[in-house]
Each structure stands twice: as C-alpha cells, then as structure tokens.
Amino acid sequence: MLKNYFKIAIAVLRRRKFFTAISLFGISFTLTILMVLTAFIDKVVGDDYPDKKRDRSLYITRLEEDGPTNMSSAGPSFYFLNHYAGSLKIPVKLGISSGYNGTNTYVNNKKIAVNYKYTNADYWDILEYDFTEGKAFNKLEVENAEKLAVISTDMKKAYFGDESTVVGKYIEADNVKYRVCGVVKNVPLTSYLTYSDIYLPYTVSKTDFNDKAYRGGYTGILLANSKSDLSKIHDEYEQVIHKVPMESKDFDHIYSHADAYITSYLDTGNEKQSGVVIALTVIGLFAFLLMLLPTINLVNINITRIMERSSEIGMRKAFGASSKTLVYQFIIENLILTLLGGLIGVLFSIIILKIINSENLIANLELSLNFTVLLIGLVICLVFGFLSGVYPAWRMSKLNVVTALKAQ
Amino acid sequence: MLRHLFKLIWNKKKQNFLLISEMLVSFLVIFAVFTLLIYDYQNYKKPMGIDNENVWLINYNNSLKIDNTDSLDQYYETLAQTIKSLPQIKEISFTGDNTPFSQNQNTGGITLKNKRIDNINWYTVDDNYKNVLDMQLVEGRWFNKGDDVVKDRPVVINADLKEKIFGKDNATGKYIEDIDNKTRSLIIGVVNAVKMKGDFANTEPGLYNRTDTGSFRWMGKILVKVNSGADAAFESQLYKTLANYMKSSNVEIEHLDNKLKNANYWYLVPMIVLLIVAGFLIVNVTMGLFGVLWYNISKRRGEIGLRRSIGASGKSVSAQLVIESLILATLALIIGTFFAVQFPLLNVFDLPAGVYLTAISLSVLFIYLLVLICSLYPAKQAAAIYPAVALHEE
Numbered sequence: 001m002l003k004n005y006f007k008i009a010i011a012v013l014r015r016r017k018f019f020t021a022i023s024l025f026g027i028s029f030t031l032t033i034l035m036v037l038t039a040f041i042d043k044v045v046g047d048d049y050p051d052k053k054r055d056r057s058l059y060i061t062r063l064e065e066d067g068p069t070n071m072s073s074a075g076p077s078f079y080f081l082n083h084y085a086g087s088l089k090i091p092v093k094l095g096i097s098s099g100y101n102g103t104n105t106y107v108n109n110k111k112i113a114v115n116y117k118y119t120n121a122d123y124w125d126i127l128e129y130d131f132t133e134g135k136a137f138n139k140l141e142v143e144n145a146e147k148l149a150v151i152s153t154d155m156k157k158a159y160f161g162d163e164s165t166v167v168g169k170y171i172e173a174d175n176v177k178y179r180v181c182g183v184v185k186n187v188p189l190t191s192y193l194t195y196s197d198i199y200l201p202y203t204v205s206k207t208d209f210n211d212k213a214y215r216g217g218y219t220g221i222l223l224a225n226s227k228s229d230l231s232k233i234h235d236e237y238e239q240v241i242h243k244v245p246m247e248s249k250d251f252d253h254i255y256s257h258a259d260a261y262i263t264s265y266l267d268t269g270n271e272k273q274s275g276v277v278i279a280l281t282v283i284g285l286f287a288f289l290l291m292l293l294p295t296i297n298l299v300n301i302n303i304t305r306i307m308e309r310s311s312e313i314g315m316r317k318a319f320g321a322s323s324k325t326l327v328y329q330f331i332i333e334n335l336i337l338t339l340l341g342g343l344i345g346v347l348f349s350i351i352i353l354k355i356i357n358s359e360n361l362i363a364n365l366e367l368s369l370n371f372t373v374l375l376i377g378l379v380i381c382l383v384f385g386f387l388s389g390v391y392p393a394w395r396m397s398k399l400n401v402v403t404a405l406k407a408q
Numbered sequence: 409m410l411r412h413l414f415k416l417i418w419n420k421k422k423q424n425f426l427l428i429s430e431m432l433v434s435f436l437v438i439f440a441v442f443t444l445l446i447y448d449y450q451n452y453k454k455p456m457g458i459d460n461e462n463v464w465l466i467n468y469n470n471s472l473k474i475d476n477t478d479s480l481d482q483y484y485e486t487l488a489q490t491i492k493s494l495p496q497i498k499e500i501s502f503t504g505d506n507t508p509f510s511q512n513q514n515t516g517g518i519t520l521k522n523k524r525i526d527n528i529n530w531y532t533v534d535d536n537y538k539n540v541l542d543m544q545l546v547e548g549r550w551f552n553k554g555d556d557v558v559k560d561r562p563v564v565i566n567a568d569l570k571e572k573i574f575g576k577d578n579a580t581g582k583y584i585e586d587i588d589n590k591t592r593s594l595i596i597g598v599v600n601a602v603k604m605k606g607d608f609a610n611t612e613p614g615l616y617n618r619t620d621t622g623s624f625r626w627m628g629k630i631l632v633k634v635n636s637g638a639d640a641a642f643e644s645q646l647y648k649t650l651a652n653y654m655k656s657s658n659v660e661i662e663h664l665d666n667k668l669k670n671a672n673y674w675y676l677v678p679m680i681v682l683l684i685v686a687g688f689l690i691v692n693v694t695m696g697l698f699g700v701l702w703y704n705i706s707k708r709r710g711e712i713g714l715r716r717s718i719g720a721s722g723k724s725v726s727a728q729l730v731i732e733s734l735i736l737a738t739l740a741l742i743i744g745t746f747f748a749v750q751f752p753l754l755n756v757f758d759l760p761a762g763v764y765l766t767a768i769s770l771s772v773l774f775i776y777l778l779v780l781i782c783s784l785y786p787a788k789q790a791a792a793i794y795p796a797v798a799l800h801e802e
Contacts, residue, residue, distance in 0.1 A: 019703075022695045029688050102467065102660040106644035116658075174658050175651030206656050207471040293437065293689050296430045297696035303426065304703045361677065395422075 027341025077216025095123035117196035134182030149178035314404030323397035338385030431740035457602035548580035548597030569613035606671030713798025722791035
C-alpha cells in the first residue's frame with residue numbers, strides 16, 4: 001500500500017514541476033533556517049567541552065540579596081563558595097573559578113587583549129580540558145601562590161607566535177610574569193562559564209580572596225558521585241543557604257542555587273525571572289512565525305493541486321474508498337514531499353554552516369550537524385508536513401463524488 | 409463592475425480566504441521588517457553626540473583599601489596627575505561604569521512637581537568628562553571646580569530628558585528632586601543626547617551627576633583623550649605606569665573606536681540574519697501567489713473565452729483579473745493595517761508613531777506591488793486566450 005502511495009506521490013510531483021519547485025523551495029529553506037538555529041543552540045548549550053561530567057555537576061553562578069528597597073545580584077565570592085558550598089557533605093569536589101575579566105599585555109609593541117580567570121585546583125579535576133602540552137597547577141602550587149598560568153591555544157599563538165613548546169616559558173599579563181604550566185584547547189566565548197585565555201591560581205589574585213563579602217563574581221561547580229545525588233546536593237545547598245546569616249540590615253533574604261548547567265547558563269540575574277522560560281518562549285515564537293508563512297503557502301498550493309486531481313479522487317470514492325483512506329493517502333504524499341524538501345534542506349544547512357564556520361563569526365565556535373540536530377530536523381519536517389497536509393486532505397475528502405467526476 | 413468582482417470573489421471564498429491570510433501574514437512580516445529598518449535608519453542619521461576618536465577607556469577593578477576619604481581622593485588625584493604628565497595625553501576623566509558603547513547601564517528616577525519620572529540613565533562623571541568626549545552644550549554650563557562649594561547639588565541633563573520633562577522651556581536654573589523628595593538638585597546645563605549603545609541605537613534620557621568625595625570608593629573607569637599619534641608603544645607605557653601605581657588592581661585599556669565597532673557588529677548581525685530570512689519568506693510567498701493565481705486563471709478559461717467572444721477586449725480581461733487580485737490584497741491590507749495601527753495607538757514598543765506610520769504605508773505599497781507583479785503575467789496569458797479554442801474545450 002505504502003509503495004503505491006509513494007509511486008503516486010512521485011508521479012504527482014513530476015506532473016507540475018513549477019508547483020513542486022515552489023513547495024520544495026519553501027520547505028527546504030524553512031528547514032535550513034530551523035536546522036542552523038538548532039545546530040547553534042545545540043552547540044551553545046549542548047557542547048560538553050570541557051565539562052564532560054556535566055550530567056553529574058551542579059553550578060552555583062549567582063547570589064542574590066533582597067531587601068525591602070534594594071536588590072543586589074552577582075556571582076558569589078570565593079570566601080562564600082569555599083565556606084558554605086565547601087561545607088556540603090555529599091559532593092565529591094568543589095571547583096571554583098572567577099568570571100573572565102579583561103586585561104592587556106604588550107609584546108614587541110603589539111597589544112594583545114587577554115581574558116583571565118582565577119581557579120582553584122579542583123576545578124581542573126572536574127573539568128576535562130584537552131591539554132596539548134603540560135598540565136594544570138595542583139593543590140600545593142595553588143596554596144603556595146605560585147605564579148603559574150594555563151593558557152589557551154589561541155593565546156599561545158598570539159603571544160609566542162610559532163614556537164612549538166611553551167611550557168616553562170614566561171607570559172606577562174597584567175604587568176605580572178607567570179610561568180606557563182599548560183596549554184589547553186580553545187573554549188568558545190559562548191561557554192562563558194569555562195572560557196578564558198589564561199587561567200591563574202586564585203591565590204595570585206590581586207584582590208583579597210579571603211574578603212568576607214558574599215558577592216564577588218565567582219562560580220562554583222559541585223561534582224556528585226552519581227546522577228542520583230544531584231537532587232540531594234541541590235537540597236543540601238538550599239538548606240545551607242537558608243541558615244546563612246544576613247550580610248547587612250538592608251537585606252532580609254538570600255538566594256543562591258546549585259542548578260543544572262542549562263538553568264545556570266540561562267540565568268537572568270534575577271530570582272523572579274526564569275531564563276529557561278524566556279529562552280523557550282523566544283525560540284518557540286521565532287519558530288512559529290517562521291513556519292507560519294511557508295505553511296500557509298504550502299496549504300494554498302496543496303489545495304490547488306488537489307482540485308486538479310478531482311477526477312482521480314472522484315473515481316476512487318466511486319469505487320468505495322473511504323474519506324479516511326483518502327486523508328491518510330494525501331498526508332503520506334505530503335510527508336514524502338516534505339521529507340524530500342528536508343533532504344535538500346540538510347544539504348543547504350551543510351553549505352550554510354560551512355560558510356558560518358569559515359567566516360568565524362564567533363571565535364572557536366565550530367557548528368556542525370550531528371545526530372541530535374538531524375533528529376530535530378526530521379521531527380520539524382514531520383510536523384511541517386502534517387500541518388500543511390491536514391487541511392487540504394480534509395477538503396479533499398469532503399469532495400462530492402458527482403461534482404468531482406463531472407469536473408473533467 | 410466592482411460589485412460584480414466582489415461577487416466573483418465571494419463565490420470562491422474558501423480558496424480566497426487562504427490567499428488573503430497569506431497576504432495578511434506577509435504584510436505583518438514586511439511591516440515588522442520596515443519598522444525596524446526605518447527606526448534603525450533614523451537613529452543612524454542622528455549625530456553620535458560625542459567624538460570617540462582617540463579616546464581610550466581604562467578599566468581597573470577598584471580593590472583599594474583606604475578608609476580615609478581625604479587620602480583616597482589624594483591617591484586618585486596623584487594618579488590623575490601622573491597620567492596627565494605623560495606626553496600623548498590631552499585630557500582624562502574619571503567616570504562610573506556606564507561608559508559609551510559598553511553593556512553597563514545604570515538607571516534611576518527623579519521627582520518633578522510630585523510627578524515621578526523613571527528610567528533615566530544615571531551617569532556619575534567629573535569636570536573633564538565633557539571635554540574628553542567633546543560633548544556639546546545646548547544651554548547653561550558644565551560642572552567646574554566652583555561646584556565644590558555650592559549649596560544645591562548641581563546636575564546636568566541631556567536634551568532628551570529636557571524635552572521629556574520641560575518640553576520647549578529652558579531647563580537651566582530649575583530644580584528637580586530625588587525619588588523620596590528629600591534632596592533637591594539644581595539643573596545647571598543641558599547637553600546633547602548621546603547614542604551610548606552605538607550607531608544604530610537611539611539616544612535615551614540621561615542625567616549627569618558630579619563625582620563627590622565618596623565616588624572614588626566604587627568608580628572603576630577612566631576615559632583618556634590622547635593625541636592622534638598615540639600608538640601601541642605609548643599605550644604600553646601608559647599601561648605600565650597604571651599597573652605600577654595601582655598595584656592591587658587589574659588594569660585593562662580599551663579603545664572606544666573598537667568598542668563602537670563591536671557594539672555595531674552585535675547590532676548588525678541579527679539585523680542581517682533577519683533581512684535574509686524575510687527576503688526568503690517574500691520570495692517564497694511571491695512564487696506561491698504566482699503559482700496559485702496562474703492556476704486559478706487557467707481554470708477559468710471557459711469563462712474568459714465566453715467574455716472574449718461577446719466582445720470584451722484582451723485588455724479588459726487582463727484588467728479584470730489584476731483588479732480581482734488587488735481587491736483580495738486590499739481586503740488583506742485592511743485587516744493587516746487594523747492590527748498594525750494598534751502599535752502606535754497602544755504605544756507598544758515606545759517607538760515614535762511616525763516610524764510605524766511610515767512602515768505601514770511602505771508595507772501597503774510593497775504588498776500591492778508584489779500582488780501586481782504576481783498577477784500581471786497570468787493576466788497577460790489570459791488575455792491571449794482565443795475564444796474559439798477556449799470554448800471548444802468545454
């Protein structure tokens with residue numbers, strides 16, 4: 001049966017090539033845009049370099065202090081994370097890192113902008129950066145406040161040029177000389193929790209890391225033994241936060257959460273606005289508006305094509321085909337059309353992603369079509385084909401046998 | 409004639425309903441795109457309000473631990489003197505975090521005659537700020553040393569805020585109060601509004617406060633105007649001087665030119681993506697409309713043949729078909745305009761009404777043009793139908 005439908009669908013497609021071209025153009029282009037968007041989202045949120053243990057990690061990115069008249073929100077301080085998040089019993093490890101900040105360095109009268117990040121030693125155990133040479137600094141080196149630096153491949157190229165190994169050499173940043181102890185693969189800026197050009201031990205920070213202020217722009221990553229511990233850690237941290245004394249009289253509430261990566265990544269900096277909800281709404285609205293026009297267009301063309309086939313439909317009905325069978329047949333035909341369009345869309349997407357990657361719009365962000373993206377593309381295709389097929393199919397099944405046969 | 413055409417359209421209402429909704433959605437998409445384009449273009453034409461050439465921005469994280477306010481001021485006074493003594497420096501100014509073309513924003517509110525005005529950009533700047541950025545005064549004067557001893561706190565507002573609260577009247581010499589009506593400030597001057605977020609962003613109401621004795625506790629930005637000859641070698645010298653003086657701070661030097669380029673880049677990329685998407689949507693719709701109109705006309709060969717055989721000219725047949733399509737477009741546009749007009753009426757995105765109205769008229773024109781182009785060729789084909797051939801088929 002399906003084979004028959006397939007044959008009919010192909011025959012219909014070849015009958016009026018102009019209409020087929022319009023339909024395929026609309027479908028493939030819509031899918032291209034949605035797939036490029038999916039590839040982008042998948043890369044930005046789903047890329048697990050360097051935090052490969054993301055599925056058993058929780059992230060503390062923000063501390064909010066609320067009072068009757070004012071509200072302040074920022075990353076927690078090193079002291080706060082070390083003292084409170086460090087007191088949790090269930091997590092195995094606590095990685096602490098500052099946000100990335102900018103500074104300059106000057107080599108041979110050339111300026112290089114440098115982003116730096118302070119980390120503790122456990123940070124390097126939790127996150128699995130790919131070291132092209134050397135290794136990270138360890139606990140002892142951090143405690144001794146040794147002036148060590150892990151640098152990114154880009155930084156190595158910008159500062160040292162074409163030298164093959166740089167471990168043991170000195171890099172000057174922020175007017176201080178650091179000894180390079182490792183070189184890691186670049187992280188794109190979009191992974192802002194782990195991105196930086198150089199990574200330094202927190203003990204060499206110019207600001208006092210023992211300052212007892214609660215807010216201070218650091219991020220904590222809690223590593224659990226197994227996935228099942230995550231919710232326990234989340235609750236334990238909430239309890240600890242509940243008991244934290246107020247920092248000043250201006251405030252009566254302290255909020256801080258240990259959340260999964262996505263929730264932390266999309267944090268809006270405000271307790272009352274959920275970044276995940278906002279992101280989903282915006283993406284959903286964009287996808288809806290984008291698909292609306294091509295869908296109406298496709299419905300229009302489909303109806304035109306069905307009316308063209310009224311004699312065929314009349315004949316089938318006269319020989320006893322039920323409306324249901326006809327609707328079923330037409331939707332299948334339409335799905336075949338959309339899948340064909342989807343195939344072309346995939347080809348377009350590959351070309352467009354190539355162009356985006358070669359233009360390097362966002363440094364180190366290599367977009368690619370992987371299995372997830374293709375799967376989402378297929379789902380979009382099916383939804384699209386279904387939406388644009390239902391109404392014309394319903395109209396077709398309503399055709400009166402006599403008028404349909406008389407039309408020719 | 410028109411009545412007759414309406415009847416013809418009504419007879420095929422199901423088919424035409426879909427065509428109308430397609431035109432309607434296209435109109436709304438085009439309306440959105442035109443609104444954005446016109447708004448951006450209007451902003452682009454406005455003057456920047458500052459001269460960002462040869463202005464550098466120094467960021468330092470303020471981690472100085474000096475409790476005594478006098479010695480704190482002394483510390484930064486020495487820093488200012490040190491920087492100014494360098495050869496290529498023309499002028500320097502300490503400022504709050506919301507510098508031009510940065511992501512930082514700081515807003516506040518004031519009260520004027522018991523009416524509260526919110527969402528005012530709140531700047532904290534010193535006496536040299538205007539000269540470093542070459543801002544233009546509209547009336548009154550900028551801050552100077554004499555303001556140290558005046559009784560009322562002096563503030564400078566920008567032209568946008570002046571227009572918002574005083575209209576055409578002069579603002580200099582008038583008083584405003586802070587939100588809780590506790591302290592009042594004297595407006596001593598009005599400056600041109602600045603496009604703080606780049607070439608394509610709009611100017612916003614702003615209020616400039618003079619730095620006071622406690623400001624150095626939290627400020628972390630210095631703007632410096634340098635000579636046009638200042639190069640990386642000099643920048644490195646400036647950097648060393650700063651880093652050696654501010655031992656407990658991380659220092660970064662940025663160029664306002666680059667920050668502007670960056671701000672524009674992040675504005676243009678989404679815009680270009682949007683234009684490409686809208687362009688493809690329009691091509692899609694054009695082809696779809698063309699196909700459907702063509703098909704509809706070829707289905708009506710009998711009717712057209714009959715009209716030709718009783719004496720209608722080819723021209724009048726084409727005209728009938730084109731006018732029919734245009735009537736469909738008109739119906740779609742009436743509904744579309746009804747929705748579009750709500751934007752200026754309800755003041756949805758706080759854009760000037762002129763932008764919306766221009767966008768509406770341009771989109772109406774665009775859709776008419778699109779439908780005209782799509783229907784011309786099929787109509788011409790219809791005019792070429794020979795009555796004998798067409799009627800023979802029936």
